[in-house]
Amino acid sequence: MLTAFTIVSNLTFAGNADDTKWIAQCMMDNKDEGQPTEVVQKYCECMNDKMDKNETQSITEWEKTHTAEKKECSEKAGWK
Template sequence: MAAVTVSGSALAGSDDIQWISQCMMDNKNEGKTTEVVRKYCECMNEKMDDNETQSITQWEKTHAKEAKECDAKAGWK
């Protein structure tokens, strides 16, 4: 999965790539394509502050508005 994330996140820093990769692993059993999960995780990562210490999976639990926006952007249905 890391190769997919790296190619899809060419402008992301190494911390971003790690967060997105972890998010993708956390969501791999949700029944969505890798592309949809990657788009969702990238979107959530973009919405988070650069100094955030929570994982995307932790952060999304307290940021329902952002999660809903990223669901729509990624095509998560």
């Protein structure tokens, strides 16, 4: 089982510090969902990309009201 530190420290993608913060939080919020780390990371990156850059909600909050984006990113990431 990967620790939260390992998950967050493995984030390597093109983006800014704000993106990194939101994606790391999303990964922490979803770490107990039974998905491989790579799937969760792809999902969180996809959701982050869908959000407006000025969004103030976390990915976890935003996904509750954006079901189409959530479904698309789940499929893209391979969420089972």
